Amino acid sequence: MYAVIQTGGKQYRVAPGDTIRIERVDGKVGEKVNFGSVLAVHTDDKKMVLGADAGKASVSGKIVSQGRGKKLTVLKFKKGNQYKISRGHRQNYTAVQVSDIKL
Numbered sequence: 001m002y003a004v005i006q007t008g009g010k011q012y013r014v015a016p017g018d019t020i021r022i023e024r025v026d027g028k029v030g031e032k033v034n035f036g037s038v039l040a041v042h043t044d045d046k047k048m049v050l051g052a053d054a055g056k057a058s059v060s061g062k063i064v065s066q067g068r069g070k071k072l073t074v075l076k077f078k079k080g081n082q083y084k085i086s087r088g089h090r091q092n093y094t095a096v097q098v099s100d101i102k103l
Helices: 051-055
Strands: 002-007 010-014 019-023 032-035 038-042 048-050 058-068 072-078 083-089 092-102
Touching: 010 019, 038 051, 048 051
Parallel strands: none
Antiparallel strands: 002 010, 002 038, 019 092, 032 058, 038 048, 058 092, 072 083
């Protein structure tokens, strides 16, 4: 059984036992997280549940860690003007282990 959920403006295909990295969610390590925005559910008997019926489903998980991603460096450069700007960015994330999918 797997489900497609939406969180943080992105969509993820999850199954029980999967660990996913999503946009940062407030909470401490070990707390439960519920994802209410379920877009689709594929059951064990090969039925796909979509639309309003999938909206009734819920996916729950547990926060495994909070962290920051690798540093990305952005370099802006214009020739002939001695113009160089270097900036870095690290995105915050939450690692969640999916424990349950309920219809």
